Amino acid sequence: MSGAILVVTEHLAGSFTDATFELLALGRELATDTGTELEAAVVGSDVSDMAGSLGAPDRVLVIDDPALESFNPVGHADAVSALVADREPSIVLVPYTSTGMDMASHIAIRSDLPLVSYCQSIDPADGLSATCQLYAGKVEADVTIDGDRAVFAVLAGAASAANGRGDGSPDIEQIANPAGSGGGTVFTELAEPEAGDVDITSEEVLVVVGRGIESEDNIAEAVELAEALGGVVAASRPIVDQGWLPKTRQVGKSGLTVAPKVYLALGVSGAPEHVEGMREASTIIAVNTDPQAPIFGVAHYGWVGDLFDLLPELTDRLE
Amino acid sequence: MDIGVLLRAVPDPVEELELNDDETDLDRDYLGYVLNEFDEHALEEALLLKEDTDGSVTAYALGTADEVEQMLFTAIAKGADKAVKVGDGLGALDAHAQADLFVGALGEHDLILCGVQASDEIDGQVAMLVSAKLGHPHVSVVVGTSPGADTLTITKEYWAGITASYEVSLPAVLGIQAARQAPRYVAVSRIRQAQESGALTETDADPPSSSSGITITAVRIPETGAGAEMIDGDEEAAADRIIELLAAAGVGGAA
Numbered sequence: 001m002s003g004a005i006l007v008v009t010e011h012l013a014g015s016f017t018d019a020t021f022e023l024l025a026l027g028r029e030l031a032t033d034t035g036t037e038l039e040a041a042v043v044g045s046d047v048s049d050m051a052g053s054l055g056a057p058d059r060v061l062v063i064d065d066p067a068l069e070s071f072n073p074v075g076h077a078d079a080v081s082a083l084v085a086d087r088e089p090s091i092v093l094v095p096y097t098s099t100g101m102d103m104a105s106h107i108a109i110r111s112d113l114p115l116v117s118y119c120q121s122i123d124p125a126d127g128l129s130a131t132c133q134l135y136a137g138k139v140e141a142d143v144t145i146d147g148d149r150a151v152f153a154v155l156a157g158a159a160s161a162a163n164g165r166g167d168g169s170p171d172i173e174q175i176a177n178p179a180g181s182g183g184g185t186v187f188t189e190l191a192e193p194e195a196g197d198v199d200i201t202s203e204e205v206l207v208v209v210g211r212g213i214e215s216e217d218n219i220a221e222a223v224e225l226a227e228a229l230g231g232v233v234a235a236s237r238p239i240v241d242q243g244w245l246p247k248t249r250q251v252g253k254s255g256l257t258v259a260p261k262v263y264l265a266l267g268v269s270g271a272p273e274h275v276e277g278m279r280e281a282s283t284i285i286a287v288n289t290d291p292q293a294p295i296f297g298v299a300h301y302g303w304v305g306d307l308f309d310l311l312p313e314l315t316d317r318l319e
Numbered sequence: 320m321d322i323g324v325l326l327r328a329v330p331d332p333v334e335e336l337e338l339n340d341d342e343t344d345l346d347r348d349y350l351g352y353v354l355n356e357f358d359e360h361a362l363e364e365a366l367l368l369k370e371d372t373d374g375s376v377t378a379y380a381l382g383t384a385d386e387v388e389q390m391l392f393t394a395i396a397k398g399a400d401k402a403v404k405v406g407d408g409l410g411a412l413d414a415h416a417q418a419d420l421f422v423g424a425l426g427e428h429d430l431i432l433c434g435v436q437a438s439d440e441i442d443g444q445v446a447m448l449v450s451a452k453l454g455h456p457h458v459s460v461v462v463g464t465s466p467g468a469d470t471l472t473i474t475k476e477y478w479a480g481i482t483a484s485y486e487v488s489l490p491a492v493l494g495i496q497a498a499r500q501a502p503r504y505v506a507v508s509r510i511r512q513a514q515e516s517g518a519l520t521e522t523d524a525d526p527p528s529s530s531s532g533i534t535i536t537a538v539r540i541p542e543t544g545a546g547a548e549m550i551d552g553d554e555e556a557a558a559d560r561i562i563e564l565l566a567a568a569g570v571g572g573a574a
């Protein structure tokens with residue numbers, strides 16, 4: 001393999017996200033396996049100090065441009081695309097996050113490289129291949145890539161963030177922004193979420209309802225159980241999108257990351273975007289009518305059955 | 320504002336999935352399809368923008384499954400002015416090929432809304448490819464829009480409830496994660512009316528000219544609960560065992 005491994009970093013308010021460190025860890029493994037260098041791209045304004053704090057890569061490519069101070073879905077992606085065109089890395093790793101979803105396909109298209117999404121592992125031996133999740137985690141797929149270069153949008157948890165922190169001191173290379181500043185897209189403001197009535201990240205017991213709960217009225221039954229257990233109710237994204245529970249109760253990629261003692265999932269399928277927010281819980285108990293539900297892959301205990309049959313039984317026993 | 324929305328039928332995620340004989344794809348013979356969940360939000364946001372601006376909505380879909388037509392009739396019943404079924408008998412195509420087909424079929428629109436992602440596509444980039452081919456800006460993970468003169472203010476969600484706002488010049492392509500309000504329901508009788516309305520047209524597409532450069536060589540369904548203790552028995556047995564587990568974890572006075 002000739003080109004380097006390039007990690008597209010992600011940062012907000014002066015810190016790199018965990019997803020970045022996971023990719024650096026994965027990138028380091030790939031660089032070692034293929035005998036190439038690990039590079040990281042950092043795009044933003046006044047980011048040189050931050051770039052210098054990265055310990056894992058051999059080299060950090062910094063594009064410092066006041067016009068790119070806040071993440072710009074077009075501007076940042078154009079800048080990295082130009083970098084990719086110029087340096088021809090063999091593997092480009094992009095986090096499967098909100099910013100990565102703007103960047104990965106943009107870079108792949110501009111660089112005319114294949115894109116592999118929902119990627120959970122990459123094998124550089126014997127041509128490039130990867131393993132991905134499809135159908136919201138219900139199916140695993142092996143894919144091979146034509147040619148020896150590609151862009152990968154990597155799922156959370158593909159490698160350990162701790163292994164991506166590193167303590168080296170990489171070369172820092174400053175590169176003038178080779179692209180524009182976001183043609184057609186202008187950042188205006190960032191908004192923090194409003195505080196909720198409870199903080200689900202500090203609760204020990206979460207009774208978590210997914211679309212299997214079927215209606216807003218049925219949530220009361222889950223609340224009753226949660227109360228009997230001294231915990232609170234949390235939810236998957238569709239429940240929040242329906243307006244049945246506030247955003248502050250949402251677990252997952254675009255919600256909160258939790259690690260309670262007990263996580264009782266009722267009618268949650270276990271899509272990768274949900275799992276990344278709860279896989280560290282100490283005891284995960286999942287209830288689902290579908291024996292193929294991917295939540296059973298992350299659970300410690302599972303029961304295949306109807307949550308509406310189980311809920312009253314549990315509540316009875318606790319009264 | 321004249322809005323196009325791309326709707327994709329995906330295998331129903333709640334159904335039991337089976338693999339084909341050579342284990343390279345799902346067995347599609349008996350598969351049920353539903354509208355990709357994020358596309359339902361894209362359609363809702365399109366209808367809300369139509370109402371905001373006294374605009375119009377055209378829904379596009381690709382594919383031959385009966386469910387595709389049903390999906391488009393539902394879009395009409397909900398308020399789409401037109402629906403276009405692109406191509407026929409095209410079978411499974413990769414993202415590049417699909418984007419080629421759409422670009423050939425799309426009318427002039429101020430805005431094209433897509434779902435943020437489709438669950439059944441490994442190189443998930445139809446929306447971005449369409450935007451690149453049309454030369455429009457693209458923003459993904461959008462959770463709300465509000466129209467201005469010739470721009471659109473959009474909210475993009477980061478994580479943990481943090482959002483960012485952008486002004487996007489039109490025309491543009493957006494990947495919708497969630498509409499600003501829950502998708503509307505529509506009565507079956509309205510869907511039947513839509514079937515009679517003549518608002519659904521079909522268009523032939525030019526054959527696609529590009530491909531994605533990746534091949535799925537094998538698929539598998541991970542074994543149920545590999546690594547988990549699966550509780551046998553009815554709900555009473557399950558409740559007994561779960562109470563034990565809770566007690567072991569020291570929670571809820573469930574001792």
Ligand SMILES: Cc1cc2nc3c(=O)[nH]c(=O)nc-3n(C[C@H](O)[C@H](O)[C@H](O)COP(=O)(O)OP(=O)(O)OC[C@H]3O[C@@H](n4cnc5c(N)ncnc54)[C@H](O)[C@@H]3O)c2cc1C
Pocket residue numbers: 097098136209210211212213235236237238239250251252253254255256266267268269270271272273274277287288289290293305306307308332333356435436460496
């Ligand atoms: C960028 C992005 C960010 C996202 N962020 C998040 C996030 O933060 N959090 C999140 O949760 N999702 C997130 N998602 C959405 C995610 O992809 C899934 O759509 C979502 O997690 C599905 O929620 P669910 O499991 O409740 O619903 P479904 O997938 O519809 O699953 C419902 C489950 O309930 C089961 N069921 C039905 N009836 C019963 C019954 N009576 N008893 C028992 N079981 C029953 C079904 O078998 C099914 O498995 C995100 C998606 C994207 C693209």
Ligand SMILES: Nc1ncnc2c1ncn2[C@@H]1O[C@H](COP(=O)(O)O)[C@@H](O)[C@H]1O
Pocket residue numbers: 325326327328355357358361379380381414417432433434435436437438440442443444445446447
């Ligand atoms: N075959 C298709 N038919 C209709 N819309 C599609 C198709 N493929 C992708 N789309 C649209 O593009 C969005 C994102 O899909 P993708 O980029 O392929 O993950 C989907 O949610 C749809 O809105």
